[in-house]
Amino acid sequence: MVERIPPPGDDALQEPAWLRWTLIAFAVLAMALLLVMPLLMVLGAAFAKGFGVWFAALVEPDAVAALKLTLFVAAIVIPLNAIFGVFTAWAVTRFEFAGKRTLMALIDLPFAVSPVVAGLCLVLLFSPTHGWFADVLGHYDVKVLFARPAIVLATLFITFPFVVRELIPLMQQQGSDEEIAARSLGAGAWTMFFRVTLPNIKWGLLYGVLLCGARAMGEFGAVSVVSGHIRGLTNTLPLHIEILYNEFQGTAAFAVASLLAGLALVTLVVKFWLEARHGEALAQSHRRN
Amino acid sequence: MSATTLSLPSTTRFRRPLPGFGLSLGLGLAWLGLIVLLPLAALAIRAAGLGVDGWLRAIQDPRVQAALKLSFGAAFAASIVALFAGALIAWVLVRYRFPGRRLLDAIVDLPFALPTAVAGIALTAIYSANGWVGRWLEPEGLKIAYAPAGIVIALAFIGLPFAVRTVQPVLESLGREQEEAAASLGASRFTAFRRVILPELVPALLTGFSLAFARGLGEYGSVIFIAGNKPFATEIAPLLITIRLEEYDYNGAIAIAALLLAASFVCLLVINAVPSLFAHERRTRRNG
Numbered sequence: 001m002v003e004r005i006p007p008p009g010d011d012a013l014q015e016p017a018w019l020r021w022t023l024i025a026f027a028v029l030a031m032a033l034l035l036v037m038p039l040l041m042v043l044g045a046a047f048a049k050g051f052g053v054w055f056a057a058l059v060e061p062d063a064v065a066a067l068k069l070t071l072f073v074a075a076i077v078i079p080l081n082a083i084f085g086v087f088t089a090w091a092v093t094r095f096e097f098a099g100k101r102t103l104m105a106l107i108d109l110p111f112a113v114s115p116v117v118a119g120l121c122l123v124l125l126f127s128p129t130h131g132w133f134a135d136v137l138g139h140y141d142v143k144v145l146f147a148r149p150a151i152v153l154a155t156l157f158i159t160f161p162f163v164v165r166e167l168i169p170l171m172q173q174q175g176s177d178e179e180i181a182a183r184s185l186g187a188g189a190w191t192m193f194f195r196v197t198l199p200n201i202k203w204g205l206l207y208g209v210l211l212c213g214a215r216a217m218g219e220f221g222a223v224s225v226v227s228g229h230i231r232g233l234t235n236t237l238p239l240h241i242e243i244l245y246n247e248f249q250g251t252a253a254f255a256v257a258s259l260l261a262g263l264a265l266v267t268l269v270v271k272f273w274l275e276a277r278h279g280e281a282l283a284q285s286h287r288r289n
Numbered sequence: 290m291s292a293t294t295l296s297l298p299s300t301t302r303f304r305r306p307l308p309g310f311g312l313s314l315g316l317g318l319a320w321l322g323l324i325v326l327l328p329l330a331a332l333a334i335r336a337a338g339l340g341v342d343g344w345l346r347a348i349q350d351p352r353v354q355a356a357l358k359l360s361f362g363a364a365f366a367a368s369i370v371a372l373f374a375g376a377l378i379a380w381v382l383v384r385y386r387f388p389g390r391r392l393l394d395a396i397v398d399l400p401f402a403l404p405t406a407v408a409g410i411a412l413t414a415i416y417s418a419n420g421w422v423g424r425w426l427e428p429e430g431l432k433i434a435y436a437p438a439g440i441v442i443a444l445a446f447i448g449l450p451f452a453v454r455t456v457q458p459v460l461e462s463l464g465r466e467q468e469e470a471a472a473s474l475g476a477s478r479f480t481a482f483r484r485v486i487l488p489e490l491v492p493a494l495l496t497g498f499s500l501a502f503a504r505g506l507g508e509y510g511s512v513i514f515i516a517g518n519k520p521f522a523t524e525i526a527p528l529l530i531t532i533r534l535e536e537y538d539y540n541g542a543i544a545i546a547a548l549l550l551a552a553s554f555v556c557l558l559v560i561n562a563v564p565s566l567f568a569h570e571r572r573t574r575r576n577g
Binding site for chain 2 (some may be wrong): 013015016023025026027028030031032033035036037038039040042045084085087088090091092094095097101103105106107108109110111112113114115116117118120121122123124125130149153156157160176179180183190192211213214217218219220221224225236238239241242245250253255257260261263264265267268269271272
């Protein structure tokens with residue numbers, strides 16, 4: 001007597017409909033509770049007292065100074081990390097050398113290190129009393145800690161991996177055939193880079209820059225340790241939010257926060273758009289992060 | 290030009306096909322060294338210079354012990370929450386088709402993009418006594434904001450995308466053949482999941498967990514608003530570092546920071562070792 005085995009059709013490989021919809025419901029509920037609600041909370045609280053109050057919180061002098069400092073820091077950090085990110089990704093994806101895996105692990109290091117620890121490291125280097133460079137800085141009368149240079153350095157540390165990690169999987173996947181072809185046709189190094197490599201990686205680079213920018217403008221822990229919290233001078237937008245919140249100016253804090261939340265939304269929308277237009281290559285590369 | 294090239298065959302033979310090896314590697318290493326490694330080296334050397342006495346004094350401080358216990362415990366609990374929720378979300382996003390799926394997929398990255406301080410004040414407002422969720426839970430005796438539960442929620446928020454984004458590509462690349470084989474051999478859907486799909490997901494789950502844990506252990510911005518920051522109760526280790534710094538107790542700050550840094554290194558090691566650890570097992574399972 002041979003027992004009949006059901007042919008492996010869709011039913012055998014698919015959960016029953018009630019289970020499917022229960023799982024979907026739980027996933028949607030988890031995301032609504034954990035992710036969507038905080039976003040709605042920011043927007044709701046920012047506009048709770050009307051558009052006028054929201055606007056007043058943004059044009060208040062300390063907020064404007066914080067916004068200017070945040071943009072100043074981003075304007076330095078993004079190009080530097082983009083340029084060095086492209087160079088590093090080029091070295092890692094186009095050549096074989098000893099210690100490559102160690103280098104790639106070290107690139108990821110800032111992802112795993114606490115922002116506060118990163119800030120403390122900079123204090124140990126640049127503190128005018130306890131730092132390694134205290135004598136040199138004192139001699140030339142340069143102020144790094146509790147001033148703009150330390151904020152820039154802390155942000156550089158935190159955002160270091162963003163562009164490289166976006167480019168490495170993308171450039172690995174693309175391979176170097178087109179670049180070798182360009183070289184064999186006589187293209188110079190920079191011609192090859194600007195005519196072949198850069199057009200190939202531009203969307204990945206754009207997304208990396210966007211992530212780097214969002215993080216650079218939103219970094220809190222590392223900047224908080226090294227900034228000194230001097231109002232109007234060394235306060236970035238996230239630090240300004242903290243001060244407002246601790247002074248029980250909730251609506252103003254959420255108004256400034258809504259600015260950064262808007263930036264986060266723009267980042268997500270651009271990513272959504274890039275993936276829809278430029279397909280799987282980018283989707284694959286960002287997921288491997 | 291061609292004469293010199295011909296006269297030096299040994300150099301042309303070993304010429305790399307693409308330019309810029311020395312320049313790109315040199316610049317990359319210099320930048321990494323200057324921005325990342327030099328500051329970390331400063332911490333490592335100062336930590337080594339504390340000596341046995343300095344370390345003992347720092348570690349035996351009950352406030353430090355409480356903060357470390359809280360940080361490790363909350364990061365562990367939050368990573369477990371993120372792992373289960375993340376695996377469920379990844380499964381639903383990969384296996385099922387339903388309206389709004391792509392929107393859901395895009396929102397997963399929100400914690401990557403939203404500044405931590407913004408997330409922190411939003412979560413606090415939601416879970417405090419008169420917040421959207423807190424007003425329903427506090428009368429039941431469930432205190433979330435200004436309690437360890439709030440820290441876990443903030444860290445789960447931060448860790449969720451790590452779990453989803455490591456499990457999702459593995460699920461996508463998983464062929465259906467083995468599931469078909471399992472079904473044709475009479476395995477129920479649950480058995481197929483437990484015996485066929487789950488073993489393939491273990492490396493990704495471990496990586497996702499390590500990433501979420503490493504990130505949660507060091508997280509500061511999203512936690513300090515919701516935590517309440519009471520010493521011995523809701524004070525996390527990164528916050529204690531900043532407090533020690535403000536007290537000009539550099540050695541105390543260095544000791545805690547060095548411990549957190551060591552934990553980050555362990556997490557990175559696990560993450561980097563996972564593929565090679567499981568490569569062997571997977572090969573034997575496929576062949577055997």
